[in-house]
Amino acid sequence: MSQPLPIRTRNAAATRAAILEAARNRFLRDGYDHVGLRAIAGDVGVDPALIPRYFGSKEGLFAEVLATTSKDPMEVIAGPRETFGIRVARALLDPGRRSPERMAFIQLATRSSASPTASALVRRHIERRFLKPFTEWLGGRRAAEKAWLTACLLTGVAVMTSIERRAAPEDTEAAIRTLGALLQSVVDDA
Secondary structure, rough: OOOOOOOOOHHHHHHHHHHHHHHHHHHHHOOOHHHHHHHHHHHHHHHHOOHHHHOOHHHHHHHHHHHHHOOHHHHHHHOOHHHHHHHHHHHOOOOOOOOHHHHHHHHHHHOOOHHHHHHHHHHHHHHHHHHHHHHHOOOOHHHHHHHHHHHHHHHHHHHHHHOOOOOOOOOOHHHHHHHHHHHHHHHOOO
16 A cells, blocks of 8 residues: 655645546556545545545546546557558557556556446547547548457557567567558558
């Protein structure tokens, strides 16, 4: 259990940021259903009544944690369609681009997946931040289906690279080419 921080002086932005960080740590470690607002407030050294004041509810706090934990996926995806597969495969498999921080969103989603409330929040977040913009980027026939399949592939690769804890596949460049070709085939399929 983490040690409570000393009571903070009044600084709304710093308090809000501290609450977000404490909530993120708790949700990552314990999952949505096993985290209470009192515990988060205790970690920060604030009155639990401040959390609803800043975030509205536990659901609002979790949604904000999701939003501040995930990067904008369109940063990696944006670019020429014909190089999509290799560009994204390199972002996922290149050892120089890996960090524990990159897996935080996946960990939040999986650790909280047993909760119907948290699952709905994760689903809405993924739809808004990835599926809808990627579907629009793809355009054309079956764009929504291709976006969903791509999300499945990306999530699976991200989870497996995290679970295996190895630096990279034995032949990283070969793995990047293979994954790149697979991703490209999904987006190019008519």
